[in-house]
Amino acid sequence: MRPAIGALMVLAPLGLQTSPIEVPPPVDAFPAYLWRLDHRDEPLPQQLLNATGGSHVERAGTAAWLVERGAPFYVGHGPGRNTLHPERDSLEVRFPLARFGATRDEGELVRTPCLSDPQTRADLRAALAASLAPDDRVAADFVSLGDEVSITPYGDPIDFCHSAHCDAAFQRWIAGGGGERYGLSPGARRCSTDALLSSPTPRKLGAWLGGRAFQRAVLSDLLLELAEHSRALRPGLAVGVLGLVGETAFGGVDLEAVAAALEVLEPYRVADAVERCASLRALGRGPATILETIFLDQQDPDSLRAHLRGLVGAPVDGVVVWCDRDLTSAPELRVVLEQELTSLRRARAAQPERDRDPRGVALLHSDDSLAHAFLREARGDRLGWTRRLAGLQEREGHHEVRRREALEQLRQAGEHPGSIPLDAVDGALVARFGRLVAVDLTVVSDAELDRLRAFVAAGGELEVRGPFAELRPDGTRRARSETAGGLVASSVDRSNP
Ligand SMILES: [Zn+2]
Known part of the structure; x- marks a missing residue:
């Protein structure tokens, strides 16, 4: 466990009647992790690290430089990035969509890699194990299972996934009781969006809604399986998911499922995601820690200052700051960030137990x-x-x-x-x-x-x-x-x- 900076500093002036010394508040009171885009393969310069106090390591990269400086950090993309975070312009997405556009055959809508494929899941577990192997992981705040994870890119409308693996998993989901709510019994098939729109019936609507719930369950079950694997490898290390893009009819993460099982969540400010994370926590069903990402490329000094001040009473426990490049190109943001985070930490340290969740x-x-x-x-x-x-x-x-x-x-x-x-x-x-x-x-x-x-x-x-x-x-x-x-x-x- 790293030392709390504030605790070290207050010992020095003990009993002395001198002018008040400005004691830096503990970084733990409100951790901030600077995302490394330009310094992804090298330590951050001290000046940049000072702006947030913390950062991250990706995959099997070393965290020794962060441990030496007593800086909080997390392990990003533990199971790797691309499998869980598909891109719109990737061939794996474009190709099945183009084929589907030509044939309107839902059998073309196979996600690559398929998240129900046992080989995909074994690969993700192996990548996670490699990310957690270095000894310095013992000092990490948490491991992230991914960022913007979703069946379809950002939750875009694609009827993924119609692989044989997912079809079989759908039957197992029904057998396990998942389909009951949607009137689905063993042998039932999912209804495609095309089929439902062309001639809607109540039965098709149930099968379509059930298909949505099933796809959400595929992803959340996978995340929970990876969390369990992480806990077996690194007992005591918290597990989280970052960059939650919010549910859509086609993608996103089942927030209720992951909120109940993971220690750290970082919902984007989309829809009701932040409110829901915090409400679930208030009801004893949510994550211990809620983070927020601050995108510096969308901020000027005034808006950044106002944003950080607005977090004082918010149900947010820390921030991921995107990214080092923006701090290098706009030093004035670095100054605001450092000042406001210090004020925020001071305020939080003074009221550590206050309930900031909705009511x-x-x-x-x-x-x-x-x-x-x-x-x-x-x-x-x-x-x-x-x-x-x-x-x-x-x-x-x-x-x-x-x-x-x-x-x-x-x-x-x-x-x-x-x-x-x-x-x-x-x-x-x-x-x-x-x-x-x-x-x-x-x-x-x-x-x-x-x-x-x-x-x-x-x-x-x-x-x-x-x-x-x-x-x-x-x-x-x-x-x-x-x-x-x-x-x-x-x-x-x-x-x-
Ligand atoms: Zn699949």
Whole structure:
């Protein structure tokens, strides 16, 4: 364990009545890790390292220089980068998409490498073992399993993956009970987006939604398997995932699954990802540590200063700073970063136990409703659903915009809003979140409706905005009268008066 800098400094002036000495606050109070782009194969110059205090090592690279300087660091991309982080312009993505565009045969939509292929998983475990082998790893804060990990690049719309391995894994997922929610029994097949859009039926909708959930499970199961491998190799070393791009109908990470099992998560400021991580933590189902990435190329000194000051009361425990190149080309950012991180650490060290996680009011999060919203928009999109890339959807998607507006509106009303999944709702939730906001929550199971009724019965307020619980996850439609009993009748729709 590295020494806390502040602790060393306070011993010196003990008992002396001199002018107050400025004691540097402990770096641990709010670690900051500088990403090395220009210095990826060499130690950072001390001046750059001073700006954040910490950095990272990739794969089997040495951390000796960081250990010598007592600097916090993490091990990045433990299992390697590219398998878990596909790029839009890679051949592995472009080729199957081009073939699919020509044939519209979903069998062409095979992800390379396939995450259900036992060989892929063995390769990832071996790469992780190599990353964790150097002795200096004992001093690392955590190992990251990846950055921007997703089945499809950034969650773009591709019906990955239809390999034989994934088809077999889908049957195992159904046998394990995963398909029950979607009305899927053994032998059922996934429904492609094309097939559903061309002639929708309730059964197809259930099979399509189930396919989304299955693909999320493939990735989260893999991440949990790698976390277990890491713990066997390096007991006591925390495990995390960085650069969470947020769920889409086609990719991203199942946040609930990884939040409950990993110690460190770093959600991007997209959708409700930060609010959800922090809300899950408040409910005892989240990561111990929440990080945030600061992209310096999007900052000037004033915006950087304001951003870092805004983190004082935020549910963020540290930052990854991208990157050394920007600090070299803009020394004024380096000065702001160093000053503001010092202030932030001082503030945190003075109030280490304060609860910064959301309370009071929370949005209800539903991956099924998010996927269903994509479908409704894709139906009216003449350019075709494969053109609705993740960034466009996040910016302009109806569900995404409404959710963002709701969060912003709550913040402006002075709330510290959270976001929680439906399976976290029950009567006991009222103690933390007395009010829940359902924004276009179209897909809700019968069991989840019962949870909401228990919440309302315990005194909670449910505010419904837009369509609510029209569908079950198996694709069947629910009559409005079925949701009314003691639930919607007591709610307020402030957006559609
Ligand atoms: Zn596959």
